[in-house]
Amino acid sequence: MAGANIEMVTLPNQPRRRYLEGFPSFSHFIAGDRQEAIYRRFGSLSARNLLYQQSELHRLEHELEVYDAEDAQDLDDVAAQQRARQWESVATDDSDNARLRRELQLKIKSRVKEYRPDEALLLESRILALYPPSERVTGFFKSWFFWDSLPVLWGLDEHLFDKESDLVALSSDDTDRLNMLLLRYIGWLFKSKEDNNDRLRPQTYHVADHRIHRAGAVISVLLSVSLLIGGMVCLTLVANRSVGLRLGTIILFTVMFAGVVGLLTNARRAELFGSSAAYAAGT
Incomplete structure (x- = not known):
């Protein structure tokens, strides 16, 4: 965009360099002071993602329980007894029941491996343990971001830091x-x-x-x-x-x-x- 500002910066033992106003100057500003390492934790999105993961795995769990209940209804079903006790019977059985169970198991394997809800919960707990930035740090951060009423980032990112309750600081202000x-x-x-x-x-x-x-x-x-x-x-x-x-x-x-x-x-x-x-x- 025409008229973009250029901020003059000096790095130690290096010649003077130019940083375009935007992501280049913004990242240099954050890197210059560890207390300004402020980011969004996207708490609502993280919670929604965990809920979706739970619901998807819960649905697969329910389908598996339905199949187990069907197999348990007829105790004289030899094929069901073999599927319950021997994996080879599930893997080699060509019946529709065995095929549906194999497909369900592949879905469960894929979803658990892809999402790992236990790791997601641990990661979320670490994020929740981060402290919000102090009012002093937040004030200086936003005054730099909105200098002269012009945000350093444009488009939707103009409102990137509007939700102060969603901000976390990687370095605590002691x-x-x-x-x-x-x-x-x-x-x-x-x-x-x-x-x-x-x-x-x-x-x-x-x-x-x-x-x-x-x-x-x-x-x-x-x-x-x-x-x-x-x-x-x-x-x-x-x-x-x-x-x-x-x-x-x-x-x-x-x-x-x-x-x-x-x-x-x-x-x-x-x-x-x-x-x-x-x-x-x-x-």
Whole structure:
């Protein structure tokens, strides 16, 4: 199509290259950041496919059970007894009953070998175990895809990522709440120095993960040390005061510590209880 955009990109230790806007630039964008490896899992289609497989195998199973029931009606049928006990009788018998059973067995063999519903279920369970991308990653992904209201892919693929509930990320975003706050309000401070805007749109920047995690770790250490030392100092100042004041001080700092751990980190409930109990015992 006329007027297609070309994005200038630079690869390490390689001369400058050109990528057409579309699948070439899109794949380069995804490959440049593992957190942007976002794809559709097509959950509805996978479920429909599994249901069709079940129904087809269920129908074949029913046909086989009908044949078995017919053979079991006449216990004096020698041919039926032989077919039930000896495969050669099924393979060499020229009767219509044997021929129909052979055809059914070939269908069952083909369908089970082709579909392998057990493997399909295991594959589906692995896909369901993948986590959806975070709002931050999804927002940046879609802002790149729909830059200036023009999708990078055309045709039906313009709506490829409309169903956000169907998106999965191959790499989990382990950013905690503190890092999310830093990204939201002062993310520009952690812009990657190695990013030459080769895979980004104008007026966008890429945040270096190691820098934001380092800043979050420093702030976490400062907060924990401040709360621990602050609690001990305050308890020292009120050591000669009433028991109620000392207990109130311990409760106040314990609540503050639990709030910091619970609101700014991804600590689980058991971890929150354990760290709060350890902090209260330490003060």
